[in-house]
Amino acid sequence: EIVMTQSPATLSVSPGETATLSCRASQSINVNLAWYQQKPGQAPRLLIYGASVRATGIPARFSGSGSGTEFTLTISILQSEDFAVYYCQQYNNWPPWTFGQGTKVEIK
Amino acid sequence: EVQLVESGGGLVKPGGSLRLSCAGSGLTFSRYSMNWVRQAPGRGLEWVSSISSNSSYIYYADSVKGRFTVSRDNAKNSLYLQMSSLRAEDTAVYYCARGRFNIEKNWFDPWGQGTLVTVSS
Numbered sequence: 001e002i003v004m005t006q007s008p009a010t011l012s013v014s015p016g017e018t019a020t021l022s023c024r025a026s027q028s029i030n031v032n033l034a035w036y037q038q039k040p041g042q043a044p045r046l047l048i049y050g051a052s053v054r055a056t057g058i059p060a061r062f063s064g065s066g067s068g069t070e071f072t073l074t075i076s077i078l079q080s081e082d083f084a085v086y087y088c089q090q091y092n093n094w095p096p097w098t099f100g101q102g103t104k105v106e107i108k
Numbered sequence: 109e110v111q112l113v114e115s116g117g118g119l120v121k122p123g124g125s126l127r128l129s130c131a132g133s134g135l136t137f138s139r140y141s142m143n144w145v146r147q148a149p150g151r152g153l154e155w156v157s158s159i160s161s162n163s164s165y166i167y168y169a170d171s172v173k174g175r176f177t178v179s180r181d182n183a184k185n186s187l188y189l190q191m192s193s194l195r196a197e198d199t200a201v202y203y204c205a206r207g208r209f210n211i212e213k214n215w216f217d218p219w220g221q222g223t224l225v226t227v228s229s
Contacts, residue, residue, distance in 0.1 A: 034215035046217035091214045095167040099153040
């Protein structure tokens, strides 16, 4: 089973700044990685797949990068609606399809 | 617009059973793999089960294998999760989520709003 590890657990950022979230896989997953955003009381929403491809309707301030075992989600010019929990998920080796434990982006 | 609506959650005693349903609309349901993902209160996301478009391939997390059964009815645009021998640790919001045409490249989009299953005496 591939273990996904996200860091940090919590990221305190001021609106207008940039947030950088990390996700590490326990073995290479090529670029078979997705990122999701989840706000309180809501279902997760797909942001990124293929490590760097924005899903339909996702603003350009969200960008993904990385390959192999190291991945990054960057949120530029943070808006108030971006404060949420973010999860990465690998779909290279399955089952199981595995998620990271999440990074909470909170207002500083 | 693609919509997935779960139903069937509720309070059940340990050892009991429950059947969840997920109704899809706005999509050609029969073309996609479908999935169940759960989230325990205050916790992260855990993949539970996946089923390919024609039900030929079915997968379960080890934590539910032998207790949960996933199925689908493409004529009714519906996905199901039959849960039995329920345990307290199965308490979670259960989401259904659309996968891909090809179950191999299985990211999840979109997700339903979820249905809460509480296992408690």
